[in-house]
Amino acid sequence: MESGNMTLVDRKLKILQAIIDDFITTAQPVGSRTIAKKYNLGISSATIRNEMSDLEELGYLVQPHTSAGRIPSDLGYRLYVDVLMKHYELAAKQKLIIKQLLLDEINKIEDLVQQASKVLSHITNLTSLSLSPQFRKSKLKNIKLVKVDSDKVLLILVSNTGIVKNVLLRIKEASQDVLDRISNLLQHQLKGFSIDELSDDVILNLKNEIVEYGNTIESLVLTLKNTLKEIDDREIYLDGLAHIFNLPEYTDINKAKQFISTIEKKDLLYEALKDNYEEDITIKIGRENNLEEIKDCSLITATYKLNGKVIGKIGVIGPTRMNYARIIPVMEYITKILTDILNKNY
Structure with a gap:
């Protein structure tokens, strides 16, 4: 079966193409007489019938129980799409x-x-x-950290495609002033990276750059690493x-x-x-x-x-x-x- 395509001579391919074209249009199982009448292949109905039997044996056609005609199998459609299908140009x-x-x-x-x-x-x-x-395949354009509660901070991320994502973080003892400074540093460091590109090296550089904010940045970096990869709705x-x-x-x-x-x-x-x-x-x-x-x-x-x-x-x-x-x-x-x-x- 692995050399299925090789064993299909032109005549078989023409018949398979005619059957698939007909079935796509009519949704009715196709018989040899239909092909002989409609498709002018220059071969008799009996020859078409024999070829259709071969095509069925090779797995390119199947015969529904309730019908004398045949319909294409998944394998038949695959051959059609890969080899036989006409390529149309849109008007x-x-x-x-x-x-x-x-x-x-x-x-x-x-x-x-x-x-x-x-x-x-x-x-x-x-x-x-x-x-x-x-979102994770877009580039980061803007990053903001906004204090919403004593231990909650909203991380707002904006991509270059205009998508906005919000992540609620638990960060204690960080004033809005400190959050603004961290936002600016993050913005500077990460702008132009896509989430997919936030490698361990990038994160490590970020921690080294803004080491002065200790626990706050540690918590933030962990969140960036763990949450952003899963952020897409x-x-x-x-x-x-x-x-x-x-x-x-x-x-x-x-x-x-x-x-x-x-x-x-x-x-x-x-x-x-x-x-x-x-x-x-x-x-x-x-x-x-x-x-x-x-x-x-x-x-x-x-x-x-x-x-x-x-x-x-x-x-x-x-x-x-x-x-x-x-x-x-x-x-x-x-x-x-x-x-x-x-x-x-x-």
């Missing part, structure tokens, strides 16, 4: 519409990412999801959940409800999204997904960047029958515009 008009929708007076980075997710769902007619910009934005009701795979209302309840588990989605963070486009088909709950779905994600560093993701989730060839160029263009806007404004 200039589509590009213009996407650009206008994303440039529509959006001030906050989170709003921009949500708008991108909305546009993606609208164009693909699928449920879209976005992972909000990751697992904030995932969803759009277009209702689209699934238009898909034949979800005409069964119980199946639709199950999909919605899975998709609304944000921690679950975060687990599915957090992998492959450096890849521009990731396509996980059916059982390639690590999560049992979405093993009959495909998840396509694309990353967006600030100053060359990936800071977040957007994606679509839906049946494995989704139109990969049309969806991927849309995602590539949306994330390109998103990245362009971020780099221009932040």
Whole structure:
């Protein structure tokens, strides 16, 4: 099986492509007569039937129990995506519409990412999801320490992408004047570092630099080290959940409800999204997904960047029958515009 691709001659590949194209469009299992009639491959229905049997044996097609026709397997879709799929270029008009929708007076980075997710769902007619910009992958722009109680201090962190995070610390016996001086030193030392870059060396230098504040800085440094790495809210934005009701795979209302309840588990989605963070486009088909709950779905994600560093993701989730060839160029263009806007404004 490991040399599956090698054994597929052109004729088999053409038949597999025709079956997948047909199934993506109709959602109906495909028979040899359909292929012979619709796809003008210049071969008989009997030959197509034999080739389809071979493709099934090789694991690229499966036959649903209730049908004489066949449908693509996860392996069939993988071969299609990697080898057979046509690569479409978006029309200039589509590009213009996407650009206008994303440039529509959006001030906050989170709003921009949500708008991108909305546009993606609208164009693909699928449920879209976005992972909000990751604070720990952004650069620190501003740090403030504010005394709120006799033993409580609020640490306010502002990233260069405009994200604000607040952490409540327990620090005793520190006047606001001392906190201001520490804030200024921290600001000077850490500005321009991302949370990911706060190594032990950076922290050690910081302690040596501001040794005069003893216990206060010790407590603060520990918090910076331990808390900031975990500071990101697992904030995932969803759009277009209702689209699934238009898909034949979800005409069964119980199946639709199950999909919605899975998709609304944000921690679950975060687990599915957090992998492959450096890849521009990731396509996980059916059982390639690590999560049992979405093993009959495909998840396509694309990353967006600030100053060359990936800071977040957007994606679509839906049946494995989704139109990969049309969806991927849309995602590539949306994330390109998103990245362009971020780099221009932040």
